[in-house]
Amino acid sequence: xxxxxxxxxxxxxxxxxxxxxxVCAYPISPQTHIVExxxxxxxxxxxxxxxxxxxxxxxxxxxxxIGASAAGARSYTATAxxxxxxxxxxxxxxxxxxxxxxxxxxxxxxxxxxxxxNDHSDxxxxxxxxxxxxxxxxxxxxxxxxxxxxxxxxxxxxxVMVCMDGFILTHAYERVDMPTQEQVDAYLPKYEPxxxxxxxxxxxxxxxxxxxxxxxxxxxxxxxxxxxxKLIPAYAAEFKQVFGxxxxxxxxxxxxxxxxxxVVAMGSVLGTIKDVVDEMRAAGHRIGVLGxxxxxxxxxxxxxxxxxxAKRVVVLEKSMAVGLGGILSTNVRxxxxxxxxxxxxxIAGLGGRAITKKSLMGLFLKAEKDALEHVTFLDLDWAIVxxxxxxxxxxxxxxxxxENLLRDIGVVAARxx
Amino acid sequence: xxxxxxxxRGGQGVVTAAEMLSIxxxxxxxxxxxxxxxxxxxxxxxxxxxxxxADREIRLREPIVAPDALIIQDPTLLHQxxxxxxxxxDGYILINTGKSFAELGLGDFVASHRPERLCAIAATELALKxxxxxxxxxxxxxxxxxxxxIVRLDSVIKAIREKFSGKIAxxxxxxxxxxxxxxxxxxxxxxxxxxx
Numbered sequence: 058x059x060x061x062x063x064x065x066x067x068x069x070x071x072x073x074x075x076x077x078x079x080v081c082a083y084p085i086s087p088q089t090h091i092v093e094x095x096x097x098x099x100x101x102x103x104x105x106x107x108x109x110x111x112x113x114x115x116x117x118x119x120x121x122x123i124g125a126s127a128a129g130a131r132s133y134t135a136t137a138x139x140x141x142x143x144x145x146x147x148x149x150x151x152x153x154x155x156x157x158x159x160x161x162x163x164x165x166x167x168x169x170x171x172x173x174x175n176d177h178s179d180x181x182x183x184x185x186x187x188x189x190x191x192x193x194x195x196x197x198x199x200x201x202x203x204x205x206x207x208x209x210x211x212x213x214x215x216x217v218m219v220c221m222d223g224f225i226l227t228h229a230y231e232r233v234d235m236p237t238q239e240q241v242d243a244y245l246p247k248y249e250p251x252x253x254x255x256x257x258x259x260x261x262x263x264x265x266x267x268x269x270x271x272x273x274x275x276x277x278x279x280x281x282x283x284x285x286x287k288l289i290p291a292y293a294a295e296f297k298q299v300f301g302x303x304x305x306x307x308x309x310x311x312x313x314x315x316x317x318x319x320v321v322a323m324g325s326v327l328g329t330i331k332d333v334v335d336e337m338r339a340a341g342h343r344i345g346v347l348g349x350x351x352x353x354x355x356x357x358x359x360x361x362x363x364x365x366x367a368k369r370v371v372v373l374e375k376s377m378a379v380g381l382g383g384i385l386s387t388n389v390r391x392x393x394x395x396x397x398x399x400x401x402x403x404i405a406g407l408g409g410r411a412i413t414k415k416s417l418m419g420l421f422l423k424a425e426k427d428a429l430e431h432v433t434f435l436d437l438d439w440a441i442v443x444x445x446x447x448x449x450x451x452x453x454x455x456x457x458x459x460e461n462l463l464r465d466i467g468v469v470a471a472r473x474x
Numbered sequence: 475x476x477x478x479x480x481x482x483r484g485g486q487g488v489v490t491a492a493e494m495l496s497i498x499x500x501x502x503x504x505x506x507x508x509x510x511x512x513x514x515x516x517x518x519x520x521x522x523x524x525x526x527x528a529d530r531e532i533r534l535r536e537p538i539v540a541p542d543a544l545i546i547q548d549p550t551l552l553h554q555x556x557x558x559x560x561x562x563x564d565g566y567i568l569i570n571t572g573k574s575f576a577e578l579g580l581g582d583f584v585a586s587h588r589p590e591r592l593c594a595i596a597a598t599e600l601a602l603k604x605x606x607x608x609x610x611x612x613x614x615x616x617x618x619x620x621x622x623x624i625v626r627l628d629s630v631i632k633a634i635r636e637k638f639s640g641k642i643a644x645x646x647x648x649x650x651x652x653x654x655x656x657x658x659x660x661x662x663x664x665x666x667x668x669x670x
Contacts, residue, residue: 060500061496061497061500061501061506063493195533224509224510225509225535228509228510229507229508229509230492230493230496230497230506230507230508230509231496231505231506231507231508231532232500232505232506325535326535327533328532328533328534328535329533329534329535329536331533332533332534411536411537412535412536413536413537413539414534414536415539
């Protein structure tokens, strides 16, 4: 049924349709509305049988999810930013133990300086934690990916992180097609754990493993994750059969057939990029887009196939590897090994900095002329950067950077338009 | 695509207004996208929210930089925030005020604007009268429907009933309806004055 609602609400309803048995979470912006809605559904009995567990921290949230999942319950949680970092140890444990927890990450920057706005630093900081990572382009895809995530995770016995841009998607009202319970039931079988703590058949989960077998256990985790590359397209195809729309998959191309320049990105910024590409196409530019839905495991073959006909690749990412450049772009480079083409990294939208059509248009026109630096910080305010650098040169005790920059700008309120 | 930017203060229902406008447009079969500009979620702090309305899927995620309409829920913001940034030359301006644009010191600024696209309405008073709380967002939506015709009043009313329930919903419906009627009357009077 079509409805106009907030992204968080759409995801909460989709998760409820997946019949989770345990939902545990600790509130943190911009994820809070999702678990608030689920908590309400549990309280009113709309979502039953399900236990909603209030916990004292994100570390506890993931620990409860681990316990619940090991006991055979379909388990869900959500977090963002510092919350994800705070639960980091348990995040690795969940995947190491092979427990198919589904977690929404409402992507938000990581401090310091503290910042509640969107970028991909949080999820990408845990890119190697052994979770499958999916990135949603819009709210329809966010809700669809959650339904696919339970299916995929439970088949592989691996946890799945569904990433959606904080505020930009979580707090956006837009049209979504909410599936029926019958559709979700037809697509998502009852959870049949591959390993379970069952008093009737006692086992222990979580043994200490020494040098004699640790590498083998880790290899198997890698091999299992790579299986997702085969399962995801099949599950996306089946999803289309049941729900009648394309959602999920590994990557999506847009006007790439004859493109000389291809822009690679993840998440909601893909929409803005596509609008710019439409305008440039209308003016005769051969430009296309490759959107990455699946970040872990990284779809190396699909990315390579999508990009190999291009002359240049511009990777635009809401994350950065301090001291290197990009994270997404480093991964994309892996896929382009041996191919001769220009590659550009563009860091954009950190901490909620708006990514505008105007800036993207200028960026892509420059890229077409191969006039871009290898690493570009989109719309960086050089005036305040240089002022701070001069200040540091002039005085050893030049003060905290964040406070200095805010004073230079004279901020009354965060401005984003 | 029609783009509306809402300016107000925390506690005035700025974000809710943008969401309700998107629901109203959706009810009329259109695509709509509403989103807030977060940060200062404190009562009284400047808040901005956005709503786009179009006949096809809206993929654009940038904040609204060139609005077709502005809804300014608090006139004291005029001295603090650049509310008019990027407004299209023939754009609509709705301000919650009992004063005229000239009395607000905007006479020169709006001299080149189409007068039928300017609307000053004492929305806080309407809210106090009907709802009993100083929340100008809903009466301003009623006024917006009257001035722009982008959505119908009955769609706004449907959106109000989706967001609120019971007495609060009906009080807000009354506030929106009166605001809509007041603006219509003013527009009729202006048209009449022109023809005479």
